[in-house]
Amino acid sequence: DTGVSQDPRHKITKRGQNVTFRCDPISEHNRLYWYRQTLGQGPEFLTYFQNEAQLEKSRLLSDRFSAERPKGSFSTLEIQRTEQGDSAMYLCASSLSNLQGAHNEQFFGPGTRLTVL
């Protein structure tokens, strides 16, 4: 399977614990995105990487959230001191930009469902 993969698919944690999610994008894609989705809502943008550089962060991304893409391939999203309000589906997507910066489609992974007790 050459699509976007995410690990784990489900995570249950207690409030105050730290969690880390991993995303493996489609191999030739240079852009990687993180979104958060709650029930009945559309995905909300969190942050975006072009290769290894984190270029954009949403105001939703509090200082408890950090994302990395160290070698421009896989990415991790860490949430420190989790709160019940962090419970959501965390989606990763990747895309391939062309020289003109066209708005190409994004390919989403299956998501990691986080439940904070």
Add this chain to the structure above:
Amino acid sequence: SQKIEQNSEALNIQEGKTATLTCNYTNYSPAYLQWYRQDPGRGPVFLLLIRENEKEKRKERLKVTFDTTLKQSLFHITASQPADSATYLCAPNNAGNMLTFGGGTRLMVKP
């Protein structure tokens, strides 16, 4: 602030009929608009992209229109099938790399 509205109520139609979903946006002028399909427990899947200078775009049984005056996009599925049952998300966007999604409309096609 920019706002994207999709009908939050589920759309129930009979197999074989045409489903029409609406996406309205306010307070901005997107250069393009994407439609995605999302099944329960899965990530969204890209369906179509339409640009502001395109009035209509088709792909197999799908048709999307983009009216920049009305600030509205319509998404049509002709000859609908039960397998088309899913949530459909619109994402009107400007230059930039993140996508801003509407809340989605759930479509139920009954056999």
